[in-house]
Amino acid sequence: MFRGSLVALVTPMLDNGDIDYEALQKLVDFHVDQGSHGLVIAGTTGESATLDFDEHCAFLARAREMIGGRIPMIAGTGANSTREAIHLTRCAQQAGADAALLVTPYYNKPTQEGLYQHHKAIAEAVDIPQILYNVPGRTACDMLPETVQRLSKLDRIIGIKEATGDLERLRQIQQRVDDDFLLLSGDDATTREFILQGGHGSISVTANVAPKAMAQMEEAALAGKADEALAMDQSLQELHSALFVESNPIPVKWAVSQMGLCGERMRLPMTPLSETFHSTVRQAMTAAGIL
Numbered sequence: 001m002f003r004g005s006l007v008a009l010v011t012p013m014l015d016n017g018d019i020d021y022e023a024l025q026k027l028v029d030f031h032v033d034q035g036s037h038g039l040v041i042a043g044t045t046g047e048s049a050t051l052d053f054d055e056h057c058a059f060l061a062r063a064r065e066m067i068g069g070r071i072p073m074i075a076g077t078g079a080n081s082t083r084e085a086i087h088l089t090r091c092a093q094q095a096g097a098d099a100a101l102l103v104t105p106y107y108n109k110p111t112q113e114g115l116y117q118h119h120k121a122i123a124e125a126v127d128i129p130q131i132l133y134n135v136p137g138r139t140a141c142d143m144l145p146e147t148v149q150r151l152s153k154l155d156r157i158i159g160i161k162e163a164t165g166d167l168e169r170l171r172q173i174q175q176r177v178d179d180d181f182l183l184l185s186g187d188d189a190t191t192r193e194f195i196l197q198g199g200h201g202s203i204s205v206t207a208n209v210a211p212k213a214m215a216q217m218e219e220a221a222l223a224g225k226a227d228e229a230l231a232m233d234q235s236l237q238e239l240h241s242a243l244f245v246e247s248n249p250i251p252v253k254w255a256v257s258q259m260g261l262c263g264e265r266m267r268l269p270m271t272p273l274s275e276t277f278h279s280t281v282r283q284a285m286t287a288a289g290i291l
Helices: 021-034 053-067 082-095 112-125 145-152 167-174 188-196 211-222 226-234 237-242 250-258 275-287
Strands: 004-008 038-041 073-076 099-103 130-134 157-162 182-185 201-204
Touching (some): 004 211, 021 053, 021 211, 053 073, 073 082, 082 099, 112 145, 145 157, 157 167, 167 182, 167 188, 182 188, 188 201, 188 211, 188 237, 201 211, 211 226, 250 275
Parallel strands (some): 004 038, 004 201, 038 073, 182 201
16 A cells, blocks of 8 residues: 655645645645655654644544545554554544655654554554554654564554665664564655565655656665666655755755646744755756756
């Protein structure tokens, strides 16, 4: 169910900072039409850290209605409090999400045992498929392969989004988990090789801007068509880089706004893309055939 290009969707916002549900419907329809394989709602790229509890839960429910089962929906429900993560994961279950994505607790810097107990508690509390999310560059917390191995034995934990960009880390995890454990890249620049080395897809920032190209590239990689996947990926490499000239999701939301799909409004403490980088992102979009 969760294979190929899963879009880490931006959250469109009105000028007053409220969620722009009209633009959200436009984004959902766009990605269905472009062939994206699934949507991640309220993840890091969706500015989940700025959503309050009630709003977060309502957002998941509205998004599920808009998607209408056309493609899978994964709900971002991670938190640095286990109780809060359980609450949000229950909201995802009640909304009808197909799975929950749970980032490692940020700022707290738990031990590996703490990570295990955190995810174990959520898995025991909420009956929904759960995907681990390791992104130490943002969380200051690295879930090691040995901990992934322990968690992979729990029934409701079905996979991991591994965002270190380290392909050796992929190999270490593969050695420790069953073949049906879902392996998703969280690093667009290395996604092609990640899949060719046995990964199942990605949760992608770039796919917000180039959904058809990312979906087709990942389909080729999943089919073992390495040369075809390489040719497609080469046209995206500049975009992969440009979308991180400032902290995600600042550049990608600006890029999506340039496509006329939503505004560039963000919630503090995130601010719109610095004018200095407009030409960098625009050039990368042009190189990828977006503009």
